[in-house]
Amino acid sequence: MTPAIQIQQVHKRFGAVQALGGIDLEVAPGEFFGLLGPNGAGKTTLINILAGLALADSGSVRVLGHDVVTEYRASRRALGVVPQELVFDPFFSVRETLRIQSGYFGLKHNDAWIDEVMHHLDLTSKAGANMRSLSGGMKRRVLVAQALVHKPPVIVLDEPTAGVDVELRQGLWEFVRGLNRDGHTIVLTTHYLEEAEALCGRIAMLKQGRIVALDTTSKLLNRRDSLYLRLRLAGAALPAALAGRVRDSRDALHTLRLRSYAEVEGVLAQVREAGAQIEEMELLQPDLEDVFVQIMKEAQG
Amino acid sequence: MSGFSTLLYKELLRFWKVAFQTIAAPVLTTLLYLLIFSHVMQGRAPVYGEVPYAAFLVPGLVMMAVLQNAFANASSSLIQSKVTGNIIFVLLPPLSYWDFFAAYVLASVVRGMVVGVGVLLVSLGFVGLSFAHPLWILAFALAGSAILGSLGLLAGIWAEKFDQVAAFQSFLIMPLTFLSGVFYSIHSLPAFWQGLSQFNPFFYIIDGFRYGFFGVSDINPAVSLVIALANLLVFTAVSLALLKRGYKLRH
Ligand SMILES: Nc1ncnc2c1ncn2[C@@H]1O[C@H](COP(=O)(O)OP(=O)(O)OP(=O)(O)O)[C@@H](O)[C@H]1O
Numbered sequence: 001m002t003p004a005i006q007i008q009q010v011h012k013r014f015g016a017v018q019a020l021g022g023i024d025l026e027v028a029p030g031e032f033f034g035l036l037g038p039n040g041a042g043k044t045t046l047i048n049i050l051a052g053l054a055l056a057d058s059g060s061v062r063v064l065g066h067d068v069v070t071e072y073r074a075s076r077r078a079l080g081v082v083p084q085e086l087v088f089d090p091f092f093s094v095r096e097t098l099r100i101q102s103g104y105f106g107l108k109h110n111d112a113w114i115d116e117v118m119h120h121l122d123l124t125s126k127a128g129a130n131m132r133s134l135s136g137g138m139k140r141r142v143l144v145a146q147a148l149v150h151k152p153p154v155i156v157l158d159e160p161t162a163g164v165d166v167e168l169r170q171g172l173w174e175f176v177r178g179l180n181r182d183g184h185t186i187v188l189t190t191h192y193l194e195e196a197e198a199l200c201g202r203i204a205m206l207k208q209g210r211i212v213a214l215d216t217t218s219k220l221l222n223r224r225d226s227l228y229l230r231l232r233l234a235g236a237a238l239p240a241a242l243a244g245r246v247r248d249s250r251d252a253l254h255t256l257r258l259r260s261y262a263e264v265e266g267v268l269a270q271v272r273e274a275g276a277q278i279e280e281m282e283l284l285q286p287d288l289e290d291v292f293v294q295i296m297k298e299a300q301g
Numbered sequence: 302m303s304g305f306s307t308l309l310y311k312e313l314l315r316f317w318k319v320a321f322q323t324i325a326a327p328v329l330t331t332l333l334y335l336l337i338f339s340h341v342m343q344g345r346a347p348v349y350g351e352v353p354y355a356a357f358l359v360p361g362l363v364m365m366a367v368l369q370n371a372f373a374n375a376s377s378s379l380i381q382s383k384v385t386g387n388i389i390f391v392l393l394p395p396l397s398y399w400d401f402f403a404a405y406v407l408a409s410v411v412r413g414m415v416v417g418v419g420v421l422l423v424s425l426g427f428v429g430l431s432f433a434h435p436l437w438i439l440a441f442a443l444a445g446s447a448i449l450g451s452l453g454l455l456a457g458i459w460a461e462k463f464d465q466v467a468a469f470q471s472f473l474i475m476p477l478t479f480l481s482g483v484f485y486s487i488h489s490l491p492a493f494w495q496g497l498s499q500f501n502p503f504f505y506i507i508d509g510f511r512y513g514f515f516g517v518s519d520i521n522p523a524v525s526l527v528i529a530l531a532n533l534l535v536f537t538a539v540s541l542a543l544l545k546r547g548y549k550l551r552h
């Protein structure tokens with residue numbers, strides 16, 4: 001099957017800055033894919049190259065098999081991009097903006113779909129409002145709508161929830177999930193790692209223009225010895241034998257690192273032998289943030 | 302509706318929505334030129350034998366308005382989009398570089414023509430004018446606005462800030478228009494300046510345009526038109542080459 005996105009050995013340099021240093025990546029049709037990384041990692045640069053807003057120094061990029069340089073018309077038709085920057089054209093209203101964007105893709109009678117998108121993004125009441133008069137979050141919604149006017153099979157969202165309220169965030173994800181269920185491929189960047197964890201089936205982590213991790217979300221979460229047991233003890237201190245497991249200790253509340261569930265029993269036995277009583281106990285799954293921080297630390301070396 | 306026609310429509314809508322500033326203001330400015338210059342120059346010898354100075358002046362002013370507004374349309378639209386970042390709305394869709402070029406230049410032609418017609422109509426209220434060869438008038442108006450539309454596009458592509466477009470306008474477009482024979486026939490100039498004017502492409506546009514009104518000109522209008530079209534061809538080729546490479550638009 002043709003990959004939705006195929007990136008091969010992409011390099012990009014801005015003067016002295018190596019923004020991308022040899023990216024290889026494939027996203028299959030129908031995936032919900034996350035692109036994570038700290039500020040300046042190169043996420044937006046990669047997306048810009050995908051969209052034709054920037055040109056790679058070397059390497060090739062294809063969207064649904066269409067090269068973004070030599071077959072740019074087909075590749076751009078297949079792609080919808082929500083840009084990170086909050087941009088808008090102050091001359092037009094929301095509806096005009098969406099109609100004009102449809103027209104650029106050669107779509108003449110697109111009002112039914114425009115209405116549907118506006119409805120899902122809670123924009124209907126703003127249809128006639130001038131872009132200039134919208135709040136930041138509202139402008140962001142219009143950017144999402146603009147990216148979707150031509151029903152692109154591949155949708156890329158570059159931090160779509162930055163500066164957006166909780167309600168829209170949930171509404172937006174529900175809408176995007178629905179699009180994904182209907183077969184659209186989704187690529188997402190975000191600094192809210194719990195969003196990525198909840199939504200993305202597979203994740204690539206970028207650092208300084210290189211991919212430092214690439215796996216399914218569940219494998220990323222499970223690949224670490226980072227299951228945590230949190231205990232509040234009374235009557236005695238934490239036995240010295242467990243000191244090596246401590247992630248953090250505050251007063252009598254200790255968070256211990258375990259390799260697997262099988263280790264729970266042994267740890268509890270040691271605590272009991274030391275004469276301590278357990279007042280509170282909780283098993284914590286590592287979250288994506290733990291994994292992210294760890295991978296970024298490792299990539300430092 | 303194709304991508305091209307949408308981009309053209311959007312560019313037209315853009316200046317139409319602020320017509321007071323993009324059409325009414327330049328018409329008024331040009332009218333002031335006409336009133337002041339024809340007053341100051343009153344009594345000056347007629348040009349081409351029998352054409353009164355005020356009548357001679359009108360086609361020059363009309364063409365000057367056409368040229369400046371055609372330039373302003375493409376250049377200001379592009380630099381605004383680049384500075385505010387909304388240029389991406391036209392860079393993301395599958396518009397070809399031909400679509401891009403044609404839409405920006407055509408919108409500039411329309412803006413130039415609308416302002417030109419406005420200036421002409423208002424001037425007719427003050428000065429009597431003949432229309433010896435209307436087709437030449439139209440041909441030079443179209444060629445002139447297309448040339449300046451493509452120059453405006455080039456300036457917009459090249460510039461990264463508003464003041465760079467302004468510099469382009471002040472140091473290139475304005476001198477070339479003022480020194481092209483808008484206010485005088487080049488035969489009234491010393492030989493050196495006459496010779497220099499021959500290298501100014503705007504001179505041929507204005508001279509040929511005037512031929513359409515009076516049936517008299519400094520240069521054969523067919524020659525002028527060929528020179529104008531050659532200029533248009535060069536600017537078109539350069540624009541298309543830059544757009545194809547994504548020069549200063551796709552980083
Ligand atoms: N047009 C440009 N000119 C010069 N340098 C640039 C340009 N665009 C990006 N860079 C540099 O390239 C690097 C990658 O930037 P990029 O915007 O891709 O990061 P990012 O991962 O999207 O970061 P963020 O999470 O902050 O959005 C940065 O060092 C940035 O300064």
Ligand SMILES: [Mg+2]
Nearest residue numbers: 043044045084
């Ligand atoms: Mg970014």
